[in-house]
Amino acid sequence: MPREMKSHQDIHDYIVAIESDFPVDTWSVNGIHVWPYIRIKIYYTLIHLVEGTSNLKPYKKHQKKNAGFFKRLKTKFFELFYYLNSIQRQTCQQVMFATLSLYRVGYDGLFFHKFFDAMIKAHHLEGKTTIIEIQGIRANSYNQTGLIDGISLRNGHKILNRLTRWLPQYKTSSIECNLPLYDSFFERILEDSCIGTNLDLEKDSIVKWANKVKATSIVYKKLFEKRRTQRFVTISYYGFDDMAAALFAANSLGVETVDFQHGPQTNVHMAYSSWTRIPKNGFNTMPKVYWNWDQKSKEHLSSWWKLMDGSKIIGHPWLAMTQSENQFYKNCDFLYTLQLINESNFKYFFPEQILKLMRQDCFSWILRIHPRNGTGINLIQEFLQKNNVPQEHYSIENPSTIPLATSLKSCGMHITNYSGCLIEASILKKQTIIIDQTGYLFFKNYIDNELVYFLDKHKDNFSDRVIEIYTSRKTGKKKIKLEIYNPFTGL
Structure with missing residues (x-):
């Protein structure tokens, strides 16, 4: 054991x-x-x-002073x-x-x-x-x-x-x-x-x-x-x-x-x-x-x-509800969906090969934080600044304000370590690159080298392979109509 x-x-x-x-x-x-x-x-x-x-500090509601x-x-x-x-x-x-x-x-x-x-x-x-x-x-x-x-x-x-x-x-x-x-x-x-x-x-x-x-x-x-x-x-x-x-x-x-x-x-x-x-x-x-x-x-x-x-x-009611909404949102090259981050694991989510990609002027990024993440956006920005990533190359997205379907429609490609957003991206037919061994373990049954790829973020040729896959992607929009399930079905 x-x-x-x-x-x-x-x-x-x-x-x-x-x-x-x-x-x-x-x-x-x-x-x-x-x-x-x-x-x-x-x-x-x-x-x-x-x-x-x-x-990571657990979420706590604001404690009011003792009432009379x-x-x-x-x-x-x-x-x-x-x-x-x-x-x-x-x-x-x-x-x-x-x-x-x-x-x-x-x-x-x-x-x-x-x-x-x-x-x-x-x-x-x-x-x-x-x-x-x-x-x-x-x-x-x-x-x-x-x-x-x-x-x-x-x-x-x-x-x-x-x-x-x-x-x-x-x-x-x-x-x-x-x-x-x-x-x-x-x-x-x-x-x-x-x-x-x-x-x-x-x-x-x-x-x-x-x-x-x-x-x-x-x-x-x-x-x-x-x-x-x-x-x-x-x-x-x-x-x-x-x-x-x-x-x-x-x-x-x-x-x-x-x-x-x-x-x-x-x-x-x-x-x-x-x-x-x-x-x-x-x-x-x-x-x-x-x-x-x-x-x-x-x-x-x-x-x-x-x-x-x-x-x-x-099915996925939220994706179905928001997939066809014409909400204005800026386009980006890469949507990077993150897990829970704290100061001790910044390098896990932003290893040198990811930083190398983010420094390139020709690519724009959206970093979508986890819904339960308590780490301040400013800490992520400070880390990226220390590692010479220009702030104009990325924006940080709070999932409580932007529907995932909107972000996926607006990006050229989805990147993740092991976020469940991969499933939602697959439902919407958005290509995803898994970049971590844990993600490979989680989602190896999704990997087909067409819709879902796996690249090890620690390999020397990682950034070159990401660019290769990204530039060869199919850019035509796929028409997908999702239905919203009735929870009374069968009663």
Whole structure:
């Protein structure tokens, strides 16, 4: 077993080895399957180690100063009322969504959900469905009355629990803990220096997490029952306790649970790959159906998730919505889509061969940063300036302000290390050059040397080969008509 992680493949092999050695598919606490939670924690700890992103500061909302007693009391009354009103509202909403805030972008002066709102708008579903905003509602969001504030919802539930916990029916029940060989697993984790000891995977911590999920699931169970929900669609199903709670509630009610593709679902993305030990009916804290952008993504999901119709192609609503818009935008030669950047990995994304290309006067660049990137644009500019890249040769693009389809239409060629934008470029038939071994590992099934190429960014002839491919590209515009899927299909 590897003690040092150097690649995504090492991470993949490490996790698969754990699944081979331990009965992870049987691990549950009070009926909550816990392995998906543990697997994702291990995966992202190792991802940060391999990619050098562990010192990226997590996004935090602005913390307000402590309010006075009466203001806090007013807030608690509001949250309690909000919760009671939400779960008691009897209406028919066959489809409900749940999301994180990062999938909202600026569109027509509103914060617009790239995937869900695109479907809602196209099929006039504003009054027929609801989006649960797990991280709270942003002001000036599209279809604001069709949103549920996840923060107020769970805070109201907690307040009600505190008020009623003395009642006999709310007394804590005994814990049913089924974790065979967990102690041996935990010992192995502690011994592996590549992971360290800060994962908080002690048995007591796992029990505490499962109890929290079970308690929170009551909120969503009542929500789904009152609204007669038949389909629950998440995006980024993993990483948030409320998502696990909502999925557990929906699965226990027989509501169809769906994960909507939000990025690359590659052979080494361990939320979407190589689940080798799965309970007969799947994990109850995971979706049972996966909606995919394209055929290759569907095929990959189907390689391990064998449920009939458990993986479907539904397309990319945001691309479909924005592909034909005549939004004015400057043309460029190269669109370079980036991953999470910090000061320690600038040279990874801008090695000498890339810098050499960027210094050439005959090429213009757009550098599209990652949606979750906290590094200031000025730091990127300072790095490029120190490396003699003229500022007029490039512009830095925030994905929350410019649709990807607009950028792809405006560029001559797309370049990336391993961004999922490659899939979107492929859907729009825009040529892409993968420049990193990790990207090759992720997307080797897309490489055909016509639409998608691979060039190692560290090779001496890299810049010459990029220019050769770029100058020989086909420049005729391809007519592509994408359809927007109706999320009520099949109900």
